[in-house]
Amino acid sequence: KAGVTQTPRYLIKTRGQQVTLSCSPISGHRSVSWYQQTPGQGLQFLFEYFSETQRNKGNFPGRFSGRQFSNSRSEMNVSTLELGDSALYLCASSLGGFRDEQYFGPGTRLTVT
Amino acid sequence: AQSVTQPDIHITVSEGASLELRCNYSYGATPYLFWYVQSPGQGLQLLLKYFSGDTLVQGIKGFEAEFKRSQSSFNLRKPSVHWSDAAEYFCAVGPFSGGYNKLIFGAGTRLAVHP
Numbered sequence: 112k113a114g115v116t117q118t119p120r121y122l123i124k125t126r127g128q129q130v131t132l133s134c135s136p137i138s139g140h141r142s143v144s145w146y147q148q149t150p151g152q153g154l155q156f157l158f159e160y161f162s163e164t165q166r167n168k169g170n171f172p173g174r175f176s177g178r179q180f181s182n183s184r185s186e187m188n189v190s191t192l193e194l195g196d197s198a199l200y201l202c203a204s205s206l207g208g209f210r211d212e213q214y215f216g217p218g219t220r221l222t223v224t
Numbered sequence: 225a226q227s228v229t230q231p232d233i234h235i236t237v238s239e240g241a242s243l244e245l246r247c248n249y250s251y252g253a254t255p256y257l258f259w260y261v262q263s264p265g266q267g268l269q270l271l272l273k274y275f276s277g278d279t280l281v282q283g284i285k286g287f288e289a290e291f292k293r294s295q296s297s298f299n300l301r302k303p304s305v306h307w308s309d310a311a312e313y314f315c316a317v318g319p320f321s322g323g324y325n326k327l328i329f330g331a332g333t334r335l336a337v338h339p
Contacts, residue, residue, distance in 0.1 A: 115267070144325045154314065154329035167326050201267055205325055210256070210275060213325055215267035 113137065115204050115216035123222045129190040132219045136183050136204030142166075143185035144213065145177060148199040157200075160185050161207050189221075197223045226251045228317050230330035237305050238338045245300040245333050247315030257298040258316040258327065259289055268314065274298060285309070310337045 116135045124130050136143050145157040156169040160179035177187040183204070189196055199220050203213040227250045237243055249255055256275050260268040272283025279291040289300045298315060312334045318327040 142325055144327075146327075153331045154316075154327075156326045156328070159325045169326070203268075203325070207325075209319060211325075212270055212273070213327070215260075215269070217265070217267045 115202060115214050117200075117202055117216040117219050119219060120217065121220045121222075123224060124192050125224055126192055126194060128192050129188060130192060130221060131186050131188045132200055132202075132221070134185045134187075134202035134204070134216060136185070136202075137214055140204035140206055140214075141183055142205045142207035142211075142213075143179060143183065144203045144205075145185070145187050146201045146203070147171075148201060148218070149195075149197070154201075157187065192223045194223050197221060226255075226317055226328050228315050228328055228330035230313075230315055230333050232333045233331065234334045234336070236336040236338060239307050240304050243300075243302045243305045243309070243335070245313050245315075245335070247298045247300065247330060248296050249298065249315070249317045250296065251317055254293075255317045256319065257289075257291060258318075259283065259287070259298075259300050260314045260316060260329075261285075261311050262314065262332075263311045271300070271313075305335075305337055307337045307339060310335055 118133045142161045144159040148154045159167045163179045174190045179185045199218040201218045203215045205211040205213045229248045258273045259271040274281045274291045312332045314332045315330040316327040
């Protein structure tokens with residue numbers, strides 16, 4: 112069974128631009144969660160999607176948004192990029208139940224210059 | 225508010241030595257607790273989890289963890305460390321009622337293994 116895939120793996124953007132990251136979950140998984148990992152703030156929850164609906168959201172500004180498609184693939188978008196958005200963005204997929212294990216992808220490394 | 229504290233930012237052990245990584249949590253109810261490992265350039269891999277029942281939990285790669293409610297701790301242990309265990313280890317708590325798959329992570333402990 113293929114794991115969680117994230118594209119692209121590396122990305123360099125300029126301040127003020129916007130970026131879209133993609134996450135393809137494990138086949139059959141309906142939940143996709145996104146996390147931001149930085150040296151200063153660690154791993155922080157961004158949001159979770161289940162069956163195309165945002166089910167939970169972390170404490171991030173509205174510049175961070177996401178969506179999920181009918182095939183469970185998810186995208187997250189960051190608009191008006193700031194230097195502080197440089198981070199490793201991880202997505203995790205699961206069946207979606209309360210105790211179902213989350214499987215993480217390798218992440219997308221975003222650098223904002 | 226829920227939180228996770230990993231007091232040790234960096235730990236170095238010799239190969240073959242025993243290992244204990246500390247994790248303390250703050251949560252009002254019975255927590256769901258996890259340990260994940262992250263190798264350089266990789267995502268997170270689940271080592272083990274505690275939901276309820278036996279407080280000593282066995283995981284993959286020879287790791288175990290013990291849940292101690294009285295100490296609000298969930299320390300990770302391994303009797304004999306291998307060089308391939310060098311990585312960063314994260315303790316996490318969650319999900320929460322209404323929070324579904326939201327996990328709160330500790331800051332991580334980076335493990336170095338000397339030959």
